Amino acid sequence: MDENNTTKLQPKAIQIDIGTNYFWCACGLSKDKTFCDGSHKTTSFKPLKFSISEKKTYYICTCKKTKKKPFCDGSHLKV
Numbered sequence: 910m911d912e913n914n915t916t917k918l919q920p921k922a923i924q925i926d927i928g929t930n931y932f933w934c935a936c937g938l939s940k941d942k943t944f945c946d947g948s949h950k951t952t953s954f955k956p957l958k959f960s961i962s963e964k965k966t967y968y969i970c971t972c973k974k975t976k977k978k979p980f981c982d983g984s985h986l987k988v
Contacts, residue, residue, distance in 0.1 A: 920968035920981035927964055932956035933979030942971040 921943045925931060931944060935957055938948035945956035957978055961967065967980060974984035 918972050918985045920985065921971055922966050922968055924964070924966055925961055927961055930958055930960050931979075932958055933969065935973065935978070937971075937973050943969050 921941070923943070933956060934942060934945045934949070936949040936952050936954035938952070939946040940948075949956065959979055969979050970977075970981045970984070972985035974987070975982045976984065
């Protein structure tokens with residue numbers, strides 16, 4: 910199995926639109942490490958489709974170790 914690229918070790922704070930589908934980068938190869946840009950195509954990783962139902966600031970995981978994908982759970986502090 911491929912290993913994801915975890916070069917960014919802090920979450921990205923973002924506000925996203927309610928009801929819109931987003932695709933979280935699971936491989937860590939995308940340019941911004943947050944949203945899928947298709948870089949996973951040569952790996953076994955698949956992006957995670959998600960949407961939100963509440964307007965607020967979300968912290969999206971970029972270290973790829975979170976247990977609450979795609980949201981940060983503080984796992985980057987243990988990497």
